[in-house]
Amino acid sequence: MSPRNPKFYLTTPIYYTNGLPHIGHTYTTVVADTIRRYKRMRGYEVVMTTGTDEHGVNVERAAKNAGVSETAFVAKMAAEWRALWDELGLTADEFVRTTDLHHVRTVQWLFRQCRENGYVYKGHYTGQYCIYDNAFVNDAKPGDNCPDCGRPTETVTEENYFFKLSAFQKPLLDFYKKHPEFIQPESRRNEIVSFVEGGLKDLSITRTTIRWGIPVPGEEPHVFYVWFDALTAYLSAVGGPEFDKRGMWPADLHLVGKDIIRFHTVYWPAFLMAAMLPVPKQVWAHGWFLMDAAKMSKSKGNVVLPRPIANMLGMDALRYFLLREVVFGQDGNFSYDALVTRYNSDLANGLGNLASRTVALIEKNFSGKIPKATERKPQDEALAKEVQAAIGEALEGFENLSFARALETIWGVIASADKYLTTEQPWALGHSAEEQSRKATVLWTTAELLRIVTVLAHPVMPASTAKVWSLLALPGSVEAVELDGLRWGQLTPGKQLGPAQPLFPRVDKNEAIERMEAMANEELNPAPATQTAKAGATPAGAAAVSPTSPEKISIEDFAKVEMRVGQIKTAERIMGADKLLKLTVDIGTEIRQICAGIAQYYEPEKLIGRKVAVVVNLAPRKLRGVESNGMVIAAAVGPEGRPVLAGFPDEDVEVGARLK
Numbered sequence: 001m002s003p004r005n006p007k008f009y010l011t012t013p014i015y016y017t018n019g020l021p022h023i024g025h026t027y028t029t030v031v032a033d034t035i036r037r038y039k040r041m042r043g044y045e046v047v048m049t050t051g052t053d054e055h056g057v058n059v060e061r062a063a064k065n066a067g068v069s070e071t072a073f074v075a076k077m078a079a080e081w082r083a084l085w086d087e088l089g090l091t092a093d094e095f096v097r098t099t100d101l102h103h104v105r106t107v108q109w110l111f112r113q114c115r116e117n118g119y120v121y122k123g124h125y126t127g128q129y130c131i132y133d134n135a136f137v138n139d140a141k142p143g144d145n146c147p148d149c150g151r152p153t154e155t156v157t158e159e160n161y162f163f164k165l166s167a168f169q170k171p172l173l174d175f176y177k178k179h180p181e182f183i184q185p186e187s188r189r190n191e192i193v194s195f196v197e198g199g200l201k202d203l204s205i206t207r208t209t210i211r212w213g214i215p216v217p218g219e220e221p222h223v224f225y226v227w228f229d230a231l232t233a234y235l236s237a238v239g240g241p242e243f244d245k246r247g248m249w250p251a252d253l254h255l256v257g258k259d260i261i262r263f264h265t266v267y268w269p270a271f272l273m274a275a276m277l278p279v280p281k282q283v284w285a286h287g288w289f290l291m292d293a294a295k296m297s298k299s300k301g302n303v304v305l306p307r308p309i310a311n312m313l314g315m316d317a318l319r320y321f322l323l324r325e326v327v328f329g330q331d332g333n334f335s336y337d338a339l340v341t342r343y344n345s346d347l348a349n350g351l352g353n354l355a356s357r358t359v360a361l362i363e364k365n366f367s368g369k370i371p372k373a374t375e376r377k378p379q380d381e382a383l384a385k386e387v388q389a390a391i392g393e394a395l396e397g398f399e400n401l402s403f404a405r406a407l408e409t410i411w412g413v414i415a416s417a418d419k420y421l422t423t424e425q426p427w428a429l430g431h432s433a434e435e436q437s438r439k440a441t442v443l444w445t446t447a448e449l450l451r452i453v454t455v456l457a458h459p460v461m462p463a464s465t466a467k468v469w470s471l472l473a474l475p476g477s478v479e480a481v482e483l484d485g486l487r488w489g490q491l492t493p494g495k496q497l498g499p500a501q502p503l504f505p506r507v508d509k510n511e512a513i514e515r516m517e518a519m520a521n522e523e524l525n526p527a528p529a530t531q532t533a534k535a536g537a538t539p540a541g542a543a544a545v546s547p548t549s550p551e552k553i554s555i556e557d558f559a560k561v562e563m564r565v566g567q568i569k570t571a572e573r574i575m576g577a578d579k580l581l582k583l584t585v586d587i588g589t590e591i592r593q594i595c596a597g598i599a600q601y602y603e604p605e606k607l608i609g610r611k612v613a614v615v616v617n618l619a620p621r622k623l624r625g626v627e628s629n630g631m632v633i634a635a636a637v638g639p640e641g642r643p644v645l646a647g648f649p650d651e652d653v654e655v656g657a658r659l660k
């Protein structure tokens with residue numbers, strides 16, 4: 001690899017498939033995506049991975065409750081996780097499923113390496129096991145609850161393969177000493193160092209009480225302990241046993257929540273050392289987003305979902321809020337109130353207002369052409385100096401993952417621009433040559449400041465900064481700007497501004513909160529009609545609905561769903577949403593606009609005229625900002641849940657005919 005393109009490999013945890021993503025999960029993935037964008041703008045070749053952790057007792061039970069096989073259950077859940085990440089613009093470069101064959105082989109290979117090197121032996125283990133966290137609880141007695149989640153533990157005795165973790169106490173402590181940057185933040189490092197100093201017990205890494213896991217070759221019914229399986233996903237994502245070919249291993253950064261730091265900084269490096277493989281460079285543990293002062297969980301009923309926020313305020317607003325609101329590494333409270341307040345003050349009144357004011361003034365005074373700065377006054381120079389300094393500070397913030405600080409610096413620059421405009425009052429200047437030239441300098445200065453803010457904010461707010469970029473008619477795309485070359489003074493005058501685009505329309509706080517809560521409620525507790533439409537078929541609009549509902553419904557419930565034969569009139573792709581197509585569908589009585597998650601499998605042109613099954617009495621909703629009024633029915637086929645449209649190939653059915 002050329003020295004001009006150093007590599008950077010970062011990961012999110014792989015998420016459990018027994019639930020769907022809430023903003024706690026979204027937080028980790030947003031951070032990863034932001035770092036990925038930032039590093040790319042600094043010239044790195046970046047790979048970001050995420051995925052789904054699909055084995056273990058929880059999945060076994062959830063699948064049983066849902067009355068489906070584990071394979072079908074996880075396939076569906078993994079498809080939903082993936083679809084939501086895509087919808088939120090958070091598509092990773094690699095998505096690992098722990099049921100992928102390649103991953104299975106990597107886990108088995110890693111085990112062999114550890115065993116061949118003498119770090120694995122067979123023994124018996126009896127202990128208290130938390131089935132929710134998939135972990136034995138050290139020092140717990142029968143009847144004790146799990147200290148992490150508070151739920152009852154179960155006594156389990158098994159014949160296991162053990163990993164000689166105890167042999168790694170010294171190597172780990174030496175490693176932490178030699179690489180103080182390995183565990184971040186500092187406080188977590190101290191915590192882990194004292195844990196390891198307290199002594200390490202050998203770890204059982206296979207199970208015989210669980211069926212749904214990766215088999216230990218030749219040792220059935222042993223399957224791998226979920227954490228031995230899950231951690232290895234980081235390696236399988238970039239080549240597994242052949243990681244050398246891809247050149248990405250070791251990982252540069254594992255992003256994790258503070259709940260899983262021990263697995264990542266004790267077990268994982270020990271497994272790798274035992275296999276004589278390179279150890280990751282850094283593990284960064286962030287805090288939790290709390291709701292009502294508690295960690296979000298579906299059973300507590302305090303989860304906040306990302307989709308309603310993205311639909312109402314835009315994904316950039318959620319990204320900004322998550323990164324600005326709490327210091328990375330600490331816990332923070334989520335509240336819709338704080339979210340909308342920040343949206344209105346920092347985005348609508350801050351960046352949005354600066355952009356629209358700048359553009360309006362240039363339109364009015366210079367026919368939309370960026371003017372040329374002529375004579376610079378001390379206040380112009382002072383602002384330039386401040387912005388130049390802010391570039392360094394913001395980059396340092398990003399580099400240290402101090403996102404709140406980086407954003408504070410950038411928004412400090414926006415505030416200075418507002419102040420500058422208020423003092424300079426370009427709108428009050430007349431038409432004399434002198435005043436015209438002053439106006440030009442002030443407006444060039446403001447536009448240049450806006451350009452720099454746009455570049456710096458891009459890793460956090462990719463969509464809206466791309467809009468400002470085209471508004472300022474800047475060359476190329478904002479993500480291609482090299483941060484190392486960013487300086488004050490690079491804005492070329494004379495360019496005609498691009499067409500105006502709404503950035504962050506102000507919202508009424510109460511109304512916005514009500515709407516987001518209503519959308520979240522609908523998603524968490526879907527009306528029977530929505531569930532019915534999902535039984536055996538996937539709505540191509542891909543709403544995230546619990547697949548586990550075991551109840552049967554009555555014929556009256558079924559009758560609430562109105563389905564009709566529709567005919568597709570137009571079909572087009574939606575910018576920025578790889579999976580969605582915007583359709584107009586004739587349902588006999590009217591033409592409806594419906595979004596369908598089928599873009600990766602159907603060519604829009606080929607859909608015209610096709611007859612499909614449509615749920616017509618579904619409450620309208622927005623998908624990626626586009627209203628969808630109804631739902632086209634599709635079967636979910638194969639492990640990826642590939643949508644196949646339900647249709648009427650044999651009969652010439654009338655458009656609008658009811659399905660019953």
Ligand code: MSP
Binds near residue numbers: 024
């Ligand atoms: N499957 C394991 C990870 C295996 S990695 C080899 C797991 N999955 S999880 O779905 O329960 O959670 C994964 C991560 O989601 C957490 O570590 C954390 O990064 C994030 N979060 C889950 N809830 C969270 C909050 N309420 N707040 C912030 N992040 C949280 O653990």
